[in-house]
Amino acid sequence: MTEKWVQGEVVNVKHWTESLYSVSISAPEVKFIAGQYTKISLNIDNEDIARPYSFVNSPNEDFLEFYSVSVPNGPLSTKLQQLKKGDFINVSPNNNGFLILNEVPLIDNIWMLATGTAIGPYLSILKTKDSWNNFKKVILVHAVRYNNELTYQETISDLKDIYGDRFIYITYVSREDSENSLTGRIPESISQGVLEKKAGVKILPDNTHIMICGNPEMVQDTTIELKKIGLKKHRRNSPGHITTENYW
Ligand code: NAP
16 A cells, blocks of 8 residues: 655754754644654655654644654664755654553553653653543653763653652663663663662552553563563553553
8 A cells, every 4th residue: 555645844853962853843634642653754865765753742732743863874864864944754644553541541650661762652642631630640761871862851841840749750871870860771670679669659560550662672671570570461352561662
């Protein structure tokens, strides 16, 4: 089936670091559910190159936003990084993905674990006011290699202002010292009880749902650790506690 595209116009490109950037696009026809992804595409050397990207904006914001890392030799991500205001880009109106709250049981505590750019879909969800009706506490966990990859601090601080103690934000920086972040990796710190301690929230099967998104190996290793403490994968026909999405 040939893909249908909507032509969007770039309204802003924010460069966070040498490799991390966010592109905002005007394409009012594109509708989605917070947490989903779509495809975006550019014509590069006479070939249409398309890749999936998660929405960072909430569905009721004016512009679409995609958060990306330029992958060395990645044909699309390196070109997206060079876009300028006023450039055109194709966006698919057909959205996908199960990292959405309609798929998550109502529960006290929702944990949202991300590495790198995979924090994007959680920001889309958390900027959607209705999503906060479903849970008592939201624990957003972002693991990155370096301090300057802890992006979207303004959005996070706005959420903290609105939701106060209901919103817990925990960071990991794995490859340099960081004043307020945990060191190491998410799976090990779950098995050692470090993450629960930092959050001040217990991970118990009867009060927890955990979304995991990012580096496929992190998703796999974290799922293994959570299964050891009694959590299981959530499926429509067999409710559980863990919802996952590999980011590449
Ligand atoms: P990353 O390697 O995913 O690291 C981000 C964080 O996850 C780091 O703290 C890292 O810890 C940790 N981590 C890595 N493997 C893990 C595992 N098995 N279990 C638990 N934690 C783990 O780095 P990134 O900067 O977000 O992405 C790196 C590269 O991935 C990019 O440069 C790009 O090549 C690729 N990528 C591709 C796409 C795509 O769409 N193709 C999208 C995003 C990223 P350590 O420092 O200990 O490794």
